Amino acid sequence: MIIAAVALAQSPRIPLTARVCLCGFLVALAVSGILLGMRLSLGIDWVVHFQPLVAVVIPVLAYLGFFSLTRENAALPTAMIIRTILLIVIAYSAILIWWPISVDLVVVSVTIFYLSRMALLLRLQDDDFMHVPPHALKLLRTALIITLALLSLMIMTDGLVMVVGMVAGNGPVLRLLSGISGLSVAFVFVTMLIGLPMALRGAVGRHSEAVSGSPEMVTAADHELLARLDELMSGQQLYRDNNLTVARLGRRLGVPAREVTHATNRVAGSNFSRFVNGYRIRHAQQLLRETDLPVTEIMLESGFSSKSSFNTEFRRLTGQTPSQYRKT
Structure with a gap:
């Protein structure tokens, strides 16, 4: 032990x-x-x-x-x-x-x-x-x-x-x-x-x-699935739903949830949660730049339900807090 x-x-x-x-x-x-x-x-x-x-x-x-x-x-x-x-x-x-x-x-x-x-x-x-x-x-x-x-x-x-x-x-x-x-x-x-x-x-x-440098062989099917996923996320902004799950996305794409997880891991190099949070943080960055909405409202608009999670992910991806990003 x-x-x-x-x-x-x-x-x-x-x-x-x-x-x-x-x-x-x-x-x-x-x-x-x-x-x-x-x-x-x-x-x-x-x-x-x-x-x-x-x-x-x-x-x-x-x-x-x-x-x-x-x-x-x-x-x-x-x-x-x-x-x-x-x-x-x-x-x-x-x-x-x-x-x-x-x-x-x-x-x-x-x-x-x-x-x-x-x-x-x-x-x-x-x-x-x-x-x-x-x-x-x-x-x-x-x-x-x-x-x-x-x-x-x-x-x-x-x-x-x-x-x-x-x-x-x-x-x-x-x-x-x-x-x-x-x-x-x-x-x-x-x-x-x-x-x-x-x-x-x-x-x-x-x-x-x-x-x-590659945990598993990336296939053409992985790239195709990730492209469909990107189109779905960007076009319909599904990431703004804070109850979004890999199972729901899998049903929308017509594939098992595990295939979605594997595709994000192999092609994007991150797990599903961080993959989705990338879209959320980019959306939050846009709102911070272009609007005067309070940070808490931007957090909710971007699909986060927890302020600590929002701040942690924002700092991880940008190196700044949301308030610091808005000032700069």
Whole structure:
């Protein structure tokens, strides 16, 4: 887990928020395993007071990491951050005040809640993961499924410990923990056997891209589809619809959504979201130059619904804020 965290921290392609959360998730898993080993193998019983405090943040960090990949600017909403902090404070208070009655119940409840939230991410379309290139989407979904399986194993473990502890006392609980810790090690080992080759293939693919300058062969069909898409976007200004999706555009063009995504990635060199935002920012630039409309109204007219996303994309493409652009 620590090796995976170090490798993830060094990946510049993943946004900072996602890296921080997912590295924190992996480190928390490693710390949890170390504490369990200290307790079971070395007989250091006082670490039992720290185990649930670490266990509570594991599903929280996992969810926030994957969720941030669906955000246009990769930043987490302020309201979500506040709610998450409050939830952790409440969980910690319940654990510390009503120890040991509430420990397993709190950990299981928090894990189930975030497990259900993460399961909903699997229903998202590929293009909803705005910061993940097409060649890495399969790896992302595999990582998400593995994380869900690991959290399910944690729920099963804590549930069994809670039941056995109430029925038979600490002796059987420790034996059960020893057995389940072996199961967890086997799970991680099998995951590494599956995940490591996939990660290496991804690394080889990225290296090939860097050498060749082209991730995939661009076809005439890609150019034709992008030309049709450009005509549709420029002529009908569909980008001004802030609910525009790749699926809707695919239906208008009579092709699967995945073909639209692949064409924008291969020909334009950007994902669908950034491709559309290019039209929106160019439209905003025109309005800033030729009208006296307020910046907020221009943002809405251009198809953005979030001021932070508008400002982030505008700065990314022009190197200036909208206000600075209007002044110059």
